Amino acid sequence: MPNASESSSxxxxxxxxxxxxxxxxxxxxxxxxxxQAPPDAASEVAELHDISLRGFGIVTxxxxxxxxxxxxxxxxxxxxxxVKHCKPQEAGAGYRAGVVVHxxxxxxxxxSKQGSWDxxxxxxxxxxxxx
Numbered sequence: 001m002p003n004a005s006e007s008s009s010x011x012x013x014x015x016x017x018x019x020x021x022x023x024x025x026x027x028x029x030x031x032x033x034x035x036q037a038p039p040d041a042a043s044e045v046a047e048l049h050d051i052s053l054r055g056f057g058i059v060t061x062x063x064x065x066x067x068x069x070x071x072x073x074x075x076x077x078x079x080x081x082x083v084k085h086c087k088p089q090e091a092g093a094g095y096r097a098g099v100v101v102h103x104x105x106x107x108x109x110x111x112s113k114q115g116s117w118d119x120x121x122x123x124x125x126x127x128x129x130x131x
Contacts (some may be wrong), residue, residue: 022052033074037064037083048074055081055100063088063095070099078105 031048035058049057064070064083072079081099089096 022054024050024052024057027051027056031074033058033072033079035060035070035072037068037070046072049096055084055098057096057098059089059094059096061094064097069102076107078107079103
């Protein structure tokens with residue numbers, strides 16, 4: 001928190017990461033999803049990192065500007081989300097992005113046994129660390 005002299009010269013803006021409303025849970029290792037950013041771009045594979053009730057964290061190979069609407073596919077679900085933050089990972093291991101889900105569309109047929117991203121939230125009760 002800034003002191004009185006700092007607040008008079010510049011407005012203090014809290015870190016959005018500290019304003020999270022929901023607990024995040026670590027995703028099972030190796031869960032992949034297909035990502036398009038922006039929606040007309042070629043698809044790429046991203047890895048699911050963590051999950052919350054309103055969104056999730058992904059690891060991707062490229063930077064995606066905050067505010068960008070992305071389309072993802074995981075199992076039988078298409079997910080429309082907005083990127084809230086995107087930061088480089090250590091040692092050039094891609095970028096870590098946080099997304100807020102706006103809409104999901106299930107393409108599940110009666111014979112489909114694949115899970116959706118919300119199924120991982122129900123199964124994973126282990127809180128995400130270092131977040």
